[in-house]
Amino acid sequence: MSDNSDCLSVTCQASPNIALIKYWGKRNEELILPDNDSLSITLDLGELHSDTTVSTSSSMTCDTFYFDGIQQTKLSKRMQKVLDEVRRRAKNDQIKFVEIRSHNTFPASSGLASSASAYASLAIALTKLFNLENPQSTAAYLARIGSGSAVRSVYGGFVRWSSEGECLSSCIYPVEHWPELRLIILIFNSSKKPVSSTDAMQRTRETSTLFQARLSTVNDKIEKLIQAIKIKDFNTFAKIVMMDSSQFHAVCMDTYPPVIYLNEQSKHLIDLVHAFNKTDENETMKVAYTFDAGPNPFCFIREEHADEFLSLLKHFYPSNNDNDNVHKQVSNIDGNFSSINLPIMANALERIVLTKIGSGPKII
Ligand SMILES: Nc1ncnc2c1ncn2[C@@H]1O[C@H](COP(=O)(O)OP(=O)(O)OP(=O)(O)O)[C@@H](O)[C@H]1O
Ligand SMILES: C[C@@](O)(CCOP(=O)(O)OP(=O)(O)O)CC(=O)O
Structure with missing residues (x-):
């Protein structure tokens, strides 16, 4: 002070x-x-x-x-x-x-x-x-x-x-519990969202019939997720997190008038992550995504897979601007992504943020 x-x-x-x-x-x-x-x-x-x-x-x-x-x-x-x-x-x-x-x-x-x-x-x-x-x-x-x-x-x-x-x-x-966990945030669009979370959730409550169904699933998911975090079971963690994100956006869609936060790039990223996860011969999940009330995915990944995922992003979301800093942190590893049959989306990304779990706020 x-x-x-x-x-x-x-x-x-x-x-x-x-x-x-x-x-x-x-x-x-x-x-x-x-x-x-x-x-x-x-x-x-x-x-x-x-x-x-x-x-x-x-x-x-x-x-x-x-x-x-x-x-x-x-x-x-x-x-x-x-x-x-x-x-x-x-x-x-x-x-x-x-x-x-x-x-x-x-x-x-x-x-x-x-x-x-x-x-x-x-x-x-x-x-x-x-x-x-x-x-x-x-x-x-x-x-x-x-x-x-x-x-x-x-x-x-x-x-x-x-x-x-x-x-x-x-x-x-x-924070120390799972230090190898990394977050890669893809900012596709930083403009103001069409409907605030506050207004949208009120509208959901008033109109969505899926909403009550979602509520009845949440506690079970939380208990399973806590157990997965406890034993650092990334496969289970990834599946629960991605399914909850989709369920939340389904509830937004079931709201009247519908609230749509995801965009074309969000849907592309969802397909890309599932295709990328399938490339692992042991069927081990490498990446999970979640979206809040916006089109920008938060991707969870263990450190050992981060470089490969970043090179995948560089491949599918190339930037034509030599001076931009979107890909500046991306390693030059060339992955073989020929098995992934998805379009390349040039200049889709405004910014990539590489980060991790934090220890909380501080007084400065
Ligand atoms: N530094 C700040 N100080 C005070 N108010 C802020 C600040 N930053 C954002 N806000 C307010 O927070 C609100 C934005 O919250 P909102 O929940 O709609 O978006 P978001 O937090 O970016 O997304 P979400 O929580 O859905 O992921 C706005 O009213 C904005 O003015
Ligand atoms: C989708 C969410 O990010 C919604 C966040 O909603 P807010 O906390 O922004 O809403 P208010 O309580 O009305 O201010 C999901 C989440 O963070 O759990």
């Missing part, structure tokens, strides 16, 4: 988390209580993160929010709700107003979980600034009322968000 005259300030850095079993549906909109448990991996802070600085001083006359250095005309209802809850819990009632400055290293609102890293960093920074009691559970509560999925970014490693009791999150395995 920095203290300049009577101005106190705290900065927190947090990363997005990627849901392995998706959260979709709220039984209480105001408190953001989910319909189902969900499970995620928190990303390493290295590539994708939100940095949020919160400050307070006696001279402030209102709450202010700067996003990427630009002052916003007003705070969102969610942000205001978080600040009001903090003031309610704070012992020091001299502290009246807060200035928030936040920046993401990646595009917001495009299905890359920006609201998760944003609200987790905000919640942790506020908890520290106001010296709130029970800091971990308080930060989780504040993050959750900002954006449901943010409750999982408060912790590192593999995280479960419970839909029962206090509806808080907990780390089920720390």
Whole structure:
């Protein structure tokens, strides 16, 4: 915490988390209580993160929010709700107003979980600034009322968000548990999604008949997935994760009017991953994908297969721009992909992010 005259300030850095079993549906909109448990991996802070600085001083006359250095005309209802809850819990009632400055290293609102890293960093920074009691559970509560999925970014490693009791999150395995696991994020399209997750999940609840069927499958999937993670069984892990992603998008399609987040490139990548997995003579899965509310896949892979998969991506998604950095990390291994009968999609990728599981947020 920095203290300049009577101005106190705290900065927190947090990363997005990627849901392995998706959260979709709220039984209480105001408190953001989910319909189902969900499970995620928190990303390493290295590539994708939100940095949020919160400050307070006696001279402030209102709450202010700067996003990427630009002052916003007003705070969102969610942000205001978080600040009001903090003031309610704070012992020091001299502290009246807060200035928030936040920046993401990646595009917001495009299905890359920006609201998760944003609200987790905000919640942790506020908890520290106001010296709130029970800091971990308080930060989780504040993050959750900002954006449901943010409750999982408060912790590192593999995280479960419970839909029962206090509806808080907990780390089920720390970052060290499965160090060879890597994430390759393919950014096909970073534009703003057509329907926000908040609106879409409400619409699903009101109209989808598949939604209830999905809910009845989630707990069983979570238990099986936890067991697969425990013994690092990638085959089972991959199948459960890909099937939950597809089920979530099927539910979005069953929503009326339908919500379609996947695009042509997403469908191509799905076919590519299955074709690539089939090339293994032992039928061992090498890659798994999942998509949040957007067209950009998060691919899970063990380190030993990462180079081959990257060369596959270079083959199927070549870039015509010599100066671009999309493939700059890609090794020059030439794989033989002649058995994969899929079209080549030139210039499909805006960016590739290579990352791994992270240890959670930090105060900086
Ligand atoms: N650094 C930030 N500080 C405050 N609010 C932010 C920040 N980054 C993103 N947001 C807000 O988060 C919301 C975007 O969340 P939304 O859930 O729609 O998209 P997403 O998080 O990118 O995707 P998803 O969670 O579906 O994977 C927007 O309201 C945006 O203004
Ligand atoms: C598809 C998801 O990414 C949906 C995330 O939804 P949000 O957490 O962004 O929604 P709100 O709680 O309304 O803010 C799945 C997931 O992260 O579990």
